[in-house]
Amino acid sequence: MRADMVRNRGLLIEAARTAFADGGVDVSIGEIAQRAGVAKGTVFRHFATKEELLAAIMLELLARLIETADRLQEATDAGEALHELMTDGVEALAADRAFCEVVGRPSLQNVEVRAGIERFAGAVEVLTARAREQGAIRNDVTGTDIVLLLGGIHQTAAPILDTHPEAWRRYLALAFDSLAPVNARTLPNPLIGGFQEL
Incomplete structure (x- = not known):
C-alpha cells in the first residue's frame, strides 16, 4: 500500500473513531470524510461500507x-x-x-x-x-x-x-x-x- 494510502486510511479510522464516539454509528460517511480532510470517494476506496x-x-x-x-x-x-x-x-x-x-x-x-x-x-x-x-x-x-x-x-x-x-x-x-x-x-x-x- 502506498504511503499516501496508508496515511489516508489512518486519518479515516481516527476521524471515524472520533465521529462515532461523538455521535454514535449513525454518523454519515460525508461527515467522516470531512473530519479526515479527504473526499467522500476516498472513504469508499478504503472501506466499501460503514x-x-x-x-x-x-x-x-x-x-x-x-x-x-x-x-x-x-x-x-x-x-x-x-x-x-x-x-x-x-x-x-x-x-x-x-x-x-x-x-x-x-x-x-x-x-x-x-x-x-x-x-x-x-x-x-x-x-x-x-x-x-x-x-x-x-x-x-x-x-x-x-x-x-x-x-x-x-x-x-x-x-x-x-x-x-x-x-x-x-x-x-x-x-x-x-x-x-x-x-x-x-x-x-x-x-x-x-x-x-x-
Whole structure:
C-alpha cells in the first residue's frame, strides 16, 4: 500500500473513531470524510461500507485489549492483573460509544473481528484461570463471564456518562468485588466454550 494510502486510511479510522464516539454509528460517511480532510470517494476506496469501517475500529480496539491481556499474563498478582485488564476494557468502552453500539450489528460477522474477539476471550480466560488458582476470585467465574461483564459494567454507567464520565469506575469496583470468593453463592448456568454460540 502506498504511503499516501496508508496515511489516508489512518486519518479515516481516527476521524471515524472520533465521529462515532461523538455521535454514535449513525454518523454519515460525508461527515467522516470531512473530519479526515479527504473526499467522500476516498472513504469508499478504503472501506466499501460503514460496517467495514466499524470493523476496522473494532480491530484496533481489540488489538489494544489483546496486547494488554497478553502483557498481564505473567503478572505475579493475577487478581490485580485481572482488575487492570477489566479497568482498561471498560475504560475503552466508556471512551468510545461506537465500540458498544456496533456489538450485535452485521460488522461483528466480519471474520477478522470474530477472530479478534476469540483471541481476546482466550487471553482473558488465561488471566481468569490464574486468578482462580491464586484464590483471588471465586472458582466458578470464567473468562467468558469477565468479557461479558466488561460490556455490562459500561452499559450500567452509560446513561450518566455524559454528566459523570468516571461513573463506570464505581460499577467496575462493585462488579470486581462481587468476584471475590467470600460468602459467594454458586453461580447458575456456567458459560463455557467461548463466543461461537453467543
